[in-house]
Amino acid sequence: MSSSFLQKQLEAFKEGASNASSKLSNKRTVAVHSSAPTPRPSTPSSSSVSDLKRKRPDNSSTIVYSQPADTGTGRYIMTQVTYAVDYLKSKETPQTLASIIGYLSLQAHTPESKRTIANILKKHDRVEFTPSGTPGKTSNWDSGTYRFRPIHNIRSATELLAYLQSQPSAQGLSVKELKDGWSAAEEAIDLLESQSQLLVTRNKKDNHARM
Known part of the structure; x- marks a missing residue:
């Protein structure tokens, strides 16, 4: 057997061993990759979800006030003045500041708040203020009386007959305007009409006095 033949056989053996080693390495690599677990999308744990929930703003702690949150401010004071004017309108007689404060349930408020309400009512265009005490002398801020000032x-x-007789023309008055400060106006008008002292225009629908 020649040496060249042996040399070829040796080279063929080495080549075969190299190929076998390469295939074995590839198989191992594939096996390793295939056996690795498929990564799953991460999900927040229950504790992290709880943390997220705790970080959200808690709106349940909103404070509820028995009075508006801006107690003592201009808006609150003007709201009380509106209630006071409505109260005076319903009474139709002069009222003291004490009766107004009592109606508004402001007895526990500071003197400054009460004084502010009194000062606004004294200048209100729908309120007549009558000071008490000696004319020309300064009276206490909480004295005097308040009365609703109607359109007429x-x-x-x-007073109705006197007003109509003083007018230069026969133009009448709106009953609705009369009732602005005189709730019994319609009953009085009915009586005066029955006595032929007034000429009254009535609504056709309900026969109520209109003028």
Whole structure:
């Protein structure tokens, strides 16, 4: 057997061993990759979800006030003044500041708040203020009386007749405007009409006095 033949056989053996080693390495690599677990999308744990929930703003702690949150501010004071004017309108007679404060349930408020309400009512265009005490002398800020000022300063049948007789023309008055400060206006008008002292225009639908 020649040496060249042996040399070829040796080279063929080495080549075969090299190929076998390469295939074995590839198989191992594939096996390792295939056996690795498929990564799953991460999900927040229950504790992290709880943390997220705790970080959200808690709106349940909103404070509820029995009075507006801006107690003592201009808006709150003007709201009380509106209630006071409505109260005076319903009474139709002069009222003291104490009765107004009592109606508004402001007895526990500071003197400054009460004084502010009194000062606004004294200058209100729908309120008549009558000071008490000696004319020309300064009276206490909480004295005097307050009365609702209606569109027409008429509160009785006598005042109504006097007003109509003083007018230069026969133009009448709106009953609705009379009732602004005189809730019994319609009853008085019915009585005066029955006595032929007034000429009344009535609504066709309900026969109520209109003018």
